[in-house]
Amino acid sequence: MGMTMTQKIIADHSGKESIKAGEFVEMELDIVLGNDITTPVAIKEFKKMGAKKVYDKEKIVVVLDHFTPNKDIKSAEQSKISREFCKKMEIKNFFDVGQMGIEHALLPEKGLVVAGDTVIGADSHTCTYGALGAFSTGVGSTDMAGGMALGTTWIKVPGAIKVEIKGRKKPHVSGKDIILNLIGKIGVDGALYKSIEFTGEGLKDLNMDDKFTIANMAVEAGGKNGIFPVDENTIEYMKERKIKDWKIFEADEDAEYDEEISIDLDKLNPTVAFPSSPENTKEIGEVGDIKIDQVVIGSCTNGRIEDMRIAGQILKGKKVDKDVRTIIIPATQEIYKQCIKEGLAEIFIDAGAVLSTPTCGPCLGGHMGILASGEKAVTTTNRNFVGRMGHKKSEVYLASPAVAAASAIAGKIEDPNNI
Amino acid sequence: METKGKAYKFGNDIDTDLIIPARYLNTSDYKELAKYCMQDVDESFTDKIKDGDIIVAGKNFGCGSSREHAPIAIKEAGISCVIAKSYARIFYRNSFNIGLPILESEEAPDKIDEGDELKVDFNSGQIINLTKNEEYKAQAFPDFIKKIIEKEGLVGYVKSKLEQGV
Numbered sequence: 161m162g163m164t165m166t167q168k169i170i171a172d173h174s175g176k177e178s179i180k181a182g183e184f185v186e187m188e189l190d191i192v193l194g195n196d197i198t199t200p201v202a203i204k205e206f207k208k209m210g211a212k213k214v215y216d217k218e219k220i221v222v223v224l225d226h227f228t229p230n231k232d233i234k235s236a237e238q239s240k241i242s243r244e245f246c247k248k249m250e251i252k253n254f255f256d257v258g259q260m261g262i263e264h265a266l267l268p269e270k271g272l273v274v275a276g277d278t279v280i281g282a283d284s285h286t287c288t289y290g291a292l293g294a295f296s297t298g299v300g301s302t303d304m305a306g307g308m309a310l311g312t313t314w315i316k317v318p319g320a321i322k323v324e325i326k327g328r329k330k331p332h333v334s335g336k337d338i339i340l341n342l343i344g345k346i347g348v349d350g351a352l353y354k355s356i357e358f359t360g361e362g363l364k365d366l367n368m369d370d371k372f373t374i375a376n377m378a379v380e381a382g383g384k385n386g387i388f389p390v391d392e393n394t395i396e397y398m399k400e401r402k403i404k405d406w407k408i409f410e411a412d413e414d415a416e417y418d419e420e421i422s423i424d425l426d427k428l429n430p431t432v433a434f435p436s437s438p439e440n441t442k443e444i445g446e447v448g449d450i451k452i453d454q455v456v457i458g459s460c461t462n463g464r465i466e467d468m469r470i471a472g473q474i475l476k477g478k479k480v481d482k483d484v485r486t487i488i489i490p491a492t493q494e495i496y497k498q499c500i501k502e503g504l505a506e507i508f509i510d511a512g513a514v515l516s517t518p519t520c521g522p523c524l525g526g527h528m529g530i531l532a533s534g535e536k537a538v539t540t541t542n543r544n545f546v547g548r549m550g551h552k553k554s555e556v557y558l559a560s561p562a563v564a565a566a567s568a569i570a571g572k573i574e575d576p577n578n579i
Numbered sequence: 580m581e582t583k584g585k586a587y588k589f590g591n592d593i594d595t596d597l598i599i600p601a602r603y604l605n606t607s608d609y610k611e612l613a614k615y616c617m618q619d620v621d622e623s624f625t626d627k628i629k630d631g632d633i634i635v636a637g638k639n640f641g642c643g644s645s646r647e648h649a650p651i652a653i654k655e656a657g658i659s660c661v662i663a664k665s666y667a668r669i670f671y672r673n674s675f676n677i678g679l680p681i682l683e684s685e686e687a688p689d690k691i692d693e694g695d696e697l698k699v700d701f702n703s704g705q706i707i708n709l710t711k712n713e714e715y716k717a718q719a720f721p722d723f724i725k726k727i728i729e730k731e732g733l734v735g736y737v738k739s740k741l742e743q744g745v
Contacts (some may be wrong), residue, residue: 186724
C-alpha cells in the first residue's frame with residue numbers, strides 16, 4: 161500500500177521504508193520551536209529531564225512573539241527566562257524584540273524551514289509550514305523539552321483526508337476563504353488525528369501566502385498537519401531565502417485516504433466564521449447586518465505581505481468608519497519594511513488605522529486590541545472561541561483581509577465587492 | 580491505578596481558551612494557573628471541586644491552542660482524570676506527557692450526569708458509576724502510551740533515555 165506525502169516524510173525521518181496510519185514511531189527533528197508563552201514551561205520540564213544541553217544549537221528556534229513587546233511585568237519575567245536559557249544554551253536562532261516576527265511568518269521568511277523538514281513547535285499553528293511541503297505540527301511544552309533534549313519525538317502516524325482544489329479564484333477570494341470553507345464543511349474535529357493533503361489543478365491559482373494561510377488553519381479542523389505538494393512557486397520562495405537544502409516528497413499514487421473532498425474555486429465566495437467556532441461559516445451574501453467595533457488585520461494566519469497588499473488595495477484613499485478601531489499588524493520586520501516601501505503604511509495610517517509592530521497580541525486576547533463586553537470584531541486571525549480576544553461576552557468574526565478591510569470602511573461586516 | 584470522584588459535566592469542543600484563558604498565561608507557576616481553570620465556562624468551578632473529582636465531556640475536548648497550561652491547570656486544580664468522547668490531538672499527547680490520565684469513551688459521557696460519583700480503573704479502562712450503579716468501558720491505551728504512563732509522563736521517559744545515552 162502506498163503512503164501519503166506526510167507519511168513519506170515521517171518514514172524518511174524515522175529510518176523506515178514504509179509506515180502506516182496508527183503506527184507509533186520515533187521521528188528525527190529538523191526544527192524544534194517555542195515562543196515566549198510555551199518555552200518557559202518547556203525549560204522547567206527540560207531541567208526535570210536532567211538534560212544539560214540541547215541536541216543541536218542550530219535546530220532550536222525560540223521566538224518571543226506573543227506578549228511582546230512585553231505587556232506587563234509577568235510577561236517580561238517569562239521573556240527573561242527564555243532569553244537567559246537561549247544565551248546559556250547558545251541557541252543560534254533566538255529572536256527577540258527588534259528581530260522577531262510572528263513565528264510562523266518568520267521561520268519560512270528566514271529560510272529556517274524547507275520542504276521535506278520535520279518540525280515540532282510548542283504552538284498549535286506550527287502546522288503552517290505544510291505550505292512548503294514540510295511535515296510540521298503543534299505540540300505542548302513537555303514535547304518541546306523532549307525534542308530539545310533528544311532531537312526526536314514520538315508520533316502516531318496520521319491517516320489522511322485528500323482535498324482537491326479545482327477552478328480559479330473569484331475576485332476578493334483568498335486562502336482564508338478556502339480554509340474557512342473547508343472547516344465549515346468538515347467541522348472543527350473533521351480531520352481529528354489526520355493530515356489534510358491538498359492537491360488539484362486549482363493549486364496553480366494560489367500564491368505562497370494563500371498556502372501558508374490554509375496550512376496554518378489545518379489545526380482548526382482538528383488536523384495533525386496540512387500539506388501542499390512542492391511546485392515552482394514553492395521552489396522560487398525557498399531559493400530566495402536559501403540557507404539549507406530541501407528534499408521533495410510526493411504522495412504515492414496508491415496512497416490511502418480516509419476521505420476525499422473537493423473545493424471548486426469557481427463557486428467560492430468570501431466566507432466569514434461566526435462566533436464562537438471556526439466551523440460556523442457563512443458566505444458573505446448571507447451574513448446580514450452586523451455592526452462592528454474593531455477590525456484586526458494580521459496574525460500568523462494573515463499578516464503576510466500579500467495580506468497587507470490586499471488590505472492596502474481596499475483601504476487606499478478611503479477612511480475607516482469612525483466607530484471601528486482598525487489595527488493592522490504586519491507579521492515580521494521584513495513585511496513591516498515592505499509595507500513602508502510600497503506605500504502601504506501611508507495608506508493604512510491615512511485611512512485611520514493603527515500600524516503595529518509584529519506581535520500575536522490581540523489574536524489570543526493578550527494585548528494590543530482587547531474587546532470589552534458586548535463588542536464585536538472582524539479579524540483575520542484563526543480562532544473565535546468564547547473570550548478569545550477579550551471579554552467572554554465579546555464576539556469574534558473570522559474573515560479574510562479583504563473582508564476585514566471592507567468591513568472597517570463600512571462599519572459592519574461587508575462584502576469587499578461592494579467597496 | 581484507580582481514582583474516585585464526583586463528575587463535572589461539559590459539552591462538545593471545549594477549547595483550551597476555555598480551560599485556561601490566554602490572559603492568565605503570563606506565568607508558568609502551575610498553582611497560579613490552576614486558580615483559573617474553566618473560569619470562562621463556570622466562574623465557581625475551582626471553588627466547587629474537591630481533589631479527585633472528574634471532568635466528563637463530549638467530543639474534541641481540548642481543541643485549539645497547544646498550551647500545556649490547559650492540562651496543567653486541570654491537574655493542579657485537583658482533577659484526577661478526564662473522560663471524554665474524543666480529544667484534540669495536542670491535548671491528548673500533552674495530558675499523557677504531563678501525567679494527567681484521560682479516558683476516551685463514546686458511551687460514558689452520555690450516561691453520566693453532573694454530580695454522579697465515579698470510580699475509574701486506569702489499567703482496565705473500567706468506569707463505575709456508583710450513583711447509578713452502571714458500568715462503562717473506555718478505550719484501552721495503546722502500548723506506546725503505556726510506556727509513557729509507566730514513566731509517569733514524558734519527563735521520566737526522556738530522562739531514562741538520556742541516562743541510557745540514547
